[in-house]
Amino acid sequence: DGGITQSPKYLFRKEGQNVTLSCEQNLNHDAMYWYRQDPGQGLRLIYYSQIVNDFQKGDIAEGYSVSREKKESFPLTVTSAQKNPTAFYLCASSIEWDGLYEQYFGPGTRLTVT
């Protein structure tokens, strides 16, 4: 079955530590995205990647970093510079960046930083 996997489902970290969230897709999609979701709010875009070895900042990129070395993988690192990192993180992909296609979402990772 094709899809997007995110691991782990729950992640706990101490304040001041960097943490990397995994996102893998086997849909052969070119574009991948990272969103943050806070209670009662919509999705906010952190980073996106249109193609391998290329990525762009979204609306709330500060304190986050990404890489896109392989088409199927788009890991997100939450750094200690992120002031309020506790949230639900969603990874998504779409067939192409250039087109009015829908996004497919992974199951999400809930990060708790104490």
Add this chain to the structure above:
Amino acid sequence: GNSVTQMEGPVTLSEEAFLTINCTYTATGYPSLFWYVQYPGEGLQLLLKATKADDKGSNKGFEATYRKETTSFHLEKGSVQVSDSAVYFCALKYHTSGTYKYIFGTGTRLKVLA
């Protein structure tokens, strides 16, 4: 600027009641419109979509019609079930300045009581 506005929740209905969740948008050009559903602790799943004016998207008994004259994409279902309890997100994708952007609404929580 471009935006998506959804009715605030929660919406609480009895089983077999009629559902309407309002969504209106502001966007330049000709966006595609989407409804996504999110069950507790999970990622978003595409429910239905419409890519041009007067298109009707439908899936699992849910429907929404792309109304350009009223800039709306209201979600409807004739008879809801307890299993429809979830958060519903309206979203649009539009083209601007040589790139594509997604905007998500803040979500509407639906609770269906047996």
